[in-house]
Amino acid sequence: MHTCTLRGLIRWCLVAGFLMLSAPISQAACSFSVTNLDFGAVNLLGAGNRDSAATVNISCTNTDILSLTYRICLNLNAGGGGPAVSSARTLSNGTSTITYGLFQDAARTTPWGSATATALGTPPQVNLLVLPGATLTATRTIYGRISGPQPSSLGGLHTSLFSGVLGANFTYAPLALATACSAITQNPTRPQFTVQATVDRTCNVLAQALNFGSHGVLKSVVDASSSISVICSTGLPYSVALNNGQTGTSPEQRRMTRLDRFITYGLYRNAERTLPWGTSAAQTIGSIGTGTAQPYPVFGRIQAQNTPPAGIYNDTVVVTVTY
Numbered sequence: 001m002h003t004c005t006l007r008g009l010i011r012w013c014l015v016a017g018f019l020m021l022s023a024p025i026s027q028a029a030c031s032f033s034v035t036n037l038d039f040g041a042v043n044l045l046g047a048g049n050r051d052s053a054a055t056v057n058i059s060c061t062n063t064d065i066l067s068l069t070y071r072i073c074l075n076l077n078a079g080g081g082g083p084a085v086s087s088a089r090t091l092s093n094g095t096s097t098i099t100y101g102l103f104q105d106a107a108r109t110t111p112w113g114s115a116t117a118t119a120l121g122t123p124p125q126v127n128l129l130v131l132p133g134a135t136l137t138a139t140r141t142i143y144g145r146i147s148g149p150q151p152s153s154l155g156g157l158h159t160s161l162f163s164g165v166l167g168a169n170f171t172y173a174p175l176a177l178a179t180a181c182s183a184i185t186q187n188p189t190r191p192q193f194t195v196q197a198t199v200d201r202t203c204n205v206l207a208q209a210l211n212f213g214s215h216g217v218l219k220s221v222v223d224a225s226s227s228i229s230v231i232c233s234t235g236l237p238y239s240v241a242l243n244n245g246q247t248g249t250s251p252e253q254r255r256m257t258r259l260d261r262f263i264t265y266g267l268y269r270n271a272e273r274t275l276p277w278g279t280s281a282a283q284t285i286g287s288i289g290t291g292t293a294q295p296y297p298v299f300g301r302i303q304a305q306n307t308p309p310a311g312i313y314n315d316t317v318v319v320t321v322t323y
Contacts, residue, residue, distance in 0.1 A: 030060040030072060030167050032191045037102075037144050039197035044098070044150040045204050045231050045291070051108070054142040054193060056165065062130035072126040072167050073181035074140060075114040076102060079195060081160030087111045087120055091158035091197055096234075098150055098158050098197060103143040112142060114164065115182045123166075125181050146197060151291030155201030155233045163190040203232040203289065203321045205240075210267075210300050218263065222302040223273070228319055230296065232289025238323035239286040240296060241279040242267055245315040251276035251283060256313035263313045268299040279320070289323075 037054035060070055081097070082090035088099040102112040104124045113121025130136045167189045210226035232238045248254030252266035269275040269285055276283055277298065285296055 029063070030058065030070065030187070030189070032059075032165050032167050032189050033057045034142070034162070034165055034191050034193035036193050037142060037195045039100075039144065039146055039195075041198045041200050042098075042146055042148075043200045043202055044146070044148045044153050045202060045233070046149055048148050049108075050146045050148075050197070052144045054144070054195075056140045056142060058126060058128075058138045058140070058167070059135060060128055060130050060137075061135040062132055064132055068130060070128045070130060071179070071181070071184065072128065073115065073123050073184050074112075074126065075116065075123040075164060075166040075181075076112050076120070076142070076162065077114050077117055077164035078120065079160035079162045079164070081158070081195070084117070084120055087113075089120070089160065089195075091160050091195060093154060093156050093158040093199075096152075096154035096156075096158065096199075098146060098153050098199065100144060100146045100195070100197070102195075103145065106141075106143055108143055108145045115166075115184075123181050144195065151231065152234055153199050153291070154235055155199045157196060157198050159194055159196040161192065161194055163192045165189065165191055199233065201233045201236045201323065203230060203236070203238055203323050205230050205319055205321050207298075207319050210298060212265070212300065212302055217307045218302060218305050219307075220304050224300045225271075226298045226300070228296045228298055229293045230287075230321055231291070231293050232287075232321070232323060234289055234291040236289035236323050237286065238289060238321055239281075239284045241284045241320045241322065242277045242298075243279055243318045243320070245317045248315070251278035254315060254317070256315045258308070258311045258313045261308040261313075263302060263308060264305055265300055265302045265315075267317065268301065269296075271297075271299055273299055273301045 035055045037052055039050050039052045042050045078084040079089050081092045091098040104110040104112050111121030128136050206229045208226040212222050212224045245254040254265050255262040267277045269277045
């Protein structure tokens with residue numbers, strides 16, 4: 001009877017030991033925060049890039065008795081600005097949108113994607129070895145880029161709200177055997193952050209030279225024309241004015257000069273040369289920006305006048321776009 005009781009006690013101890021060794025032992029808590037990504041004021045009328053960045057802050061605490069490796073997969077979805085266009089995300093202001101990219105590297109060559117939205121690219125992974133009872137922190141940079149031109153965007157603040165950072169804790173296996181980020185879905189956390197840019201309401205202007213050519217005498221009218229091209233933000237009202245040149249006294253009494261001699265000429269808004277182009281409200285051209293180039297012909301005329309000595313005569317006229 002005593003022996004039987006001892007065997008029963010031993011048998012119970014062995015079972016208890018087996019249960020202790022096979023029970024789960026991983027305990028860890030990871031928290032995340034992300035700074036906002038602000039591109040600031042951007043001019044989208046011309047080519048070029050506007051870059052900015054945000055920071056992902058990671059903190060993991062190990063409350064277990066063993067050293068454990070945690071794999072963290074940082075998935076970023078399309079955001080709240082609208083659906084992704086290929087690998088590009090969207091900032092929005094009502095119906096106005098801007099496309100932009102988020103990247104894993106400073107060169108902006110590797111998109112920052114998501115395991116659940118593979119068209120955006122793949123997510124980066126962070127592997128942390130957290131000692132028992134310790135807290136380990138890490139950071140990762142999100143690199144953003146807006147590429148121009150995107151002239152159809154309205155001026156103003158464009159935003160996208162994110163709540164798509166997914167932290168997944170990996171536990172026991174060595175990294176060589178660790179599950180890929182495409183298969184890790186446990187322990188999701190979704191800290192919010194905002195991506196934003198303010199589109200400048202602005203205009204660009206390009207003017208072609210006006211050349212009256214070569215003439216022996218100025219006994220009759222000489223006409224010539226050129227063009228001014230204006231690009232303004234979509235929906236932006238603007239007006240285009242021409243000053244009187246370097247020594248002119250009015251839109252029809254501008255002067256091309258050489259030394260102390262001059263040739264009088266005028267610039268006009270219509271081919272009939274009846275609407276002078278100057279600086280007063282009644283002498284300017286106005287329109288509303290479309291985000292694309294809007295051309296305006298400039299009509300020049302030299303009235304018959306005394307012919308000064310031979311040579312090259314020129315003038316500089318300043319084009320002012322007011323918006």
